[in-house]
Amino acid sequence: MLGNPQLRIFRPTFNLTLVRPGKEQPPDTVQFRIPLEMTKFDVRNYLEKIYSVPVAAVRTRIQYCTNKKRNHLNQRVKRPDYKVAYVQLAQQQTFQFPDIFPEKDQKHEEGSVEEMQEKFMEDERQRQKSDPRRGGVTEWFGL
C-alpha cells in the first residue's frame, strides 16, 4: 500500500445549509450550501454517516458573489463565495422544501403590552372606517 492512510476527521467543522431551490428541481433533488473546501465525496459521507440519508448522486458548483458593492467609505465589499451541492436521494425518496413560516394567529396573554397595542390598533382601524349606513358612498358627497 502506497501513500498516507485515509484521511479521517473526528469532529468535522463543516456546516451544511439546506436551501430552497431558486429554479425548479426534480423531486428527488435537495439543494445545499456547503463550504468551499468540501468535495462531492465529503458531502456524500457527511449525509450518509451523520444524517443517515441515502445519497445517489452529488453535483457541485461554486457561486461567485460580487466584489462590486461599496460601503459608506467607498471601499469595495466582497460578498463571500459559496459552493452549492445538488444531492439526489437514493431509494426513490422525494423531498419537498417545507413552509417554515406559516401564518399563526397570535394569541397574546392577558394584560400584556402586545395585547394593549393590538386593541389600540383595532380601535383606530374601526374609527377610520366610514359609516356603513352610507353604503360605500364617500363623505364629501351630499349634505
Place this chain on the structure above:
Amino acid sequence: MSAAVASRLTAVCRQFQRVLTVSSHTQTQYATRAFSTFHSCQQSRMYDSWCFRSPMNNRAVHTSCVRKGLEEFFDLPENWGEQTVKSGAPWTAKQLRVKSNEDLHKLWYVFLKEKNMLLTLEQEAKRQRLPMPSPERLKKVERSMKRLDTVVEEREDSLRLLQTGQERGRPGEWRRNVFGKTFWYRFREHPIPWYLNSRYKRRRFFEPSHVAPYTRLSLEKYLRSKIRKEKREKRNQKSLAAMFPKKTALASDH
C-alpha cells in the same frame, strides 16, 4: 462444529453491539427532542446539563428511533412560525470537562446538527424576508462548540506532554524572515527533502546585511515604548501617592 457455532455467535454479538452503539448515538440526539415534546412548558433545545444526565436510560420515554434524516435540518414542527423559541444557556467549559471523551464526541455532533438546523432557518428567513426567531441560539451553539474544542485540546495537550514531552502537536522552530522579524515557522510535510525543493530554496530564512539597520531601529522603537510605559506607570503612582499620602491613613488610625 461447535467452533463454527461459537464464531457465528460472536459475529452476531458483535453486530448487535454495533447496532446498539449506533442506536445509542442516535438516541442521544433524539432524547433531547423526546424530552422537549414531553415537557409541558414548550422548551425545545434545552442544552443544559440535564440533557446528558441519563442519555441511555430513557428508552421508556423514547418514541421512535427511525426518522427521515432530512427532517433534522428543520426545527420541530410546533416551532414553525413562532416569533421566539426558548432555549437554554450554552455549555460552559467547566460543565464540559466533566464529560467523558465519548460523550464529548457525541455532543459535538449534536451541536453540529443544531447549527445546521439554525443556519437553514436563517437562510430561509432571509429568503422569505422575515425575522429569524431567536437568532441568539446560533451564538450559543458556536460558543459551546468553541469550548468543547478547548476542552479536547487541553486533554490532547496533557496526554502528549505526559507521553512524549512534546509541547506542540505540530513541529516547528523559531526562524528569522527576510524582513528581520523572528517568527515561529511551522513545518509542513513534503515527499522530498528540502535540498531538492526548488521553491523552498527560493524562500530566504535569513536577514540580508542591508536590512540589519532597520531591525536595529525597530528594536530601539520597541525598547523606547517599553521604557516610556514603565516611566508613565511610575509617574502615575507618584502623583497618586502625592494625592493620598500614607501618613493620613496612619493618622486616622490613632
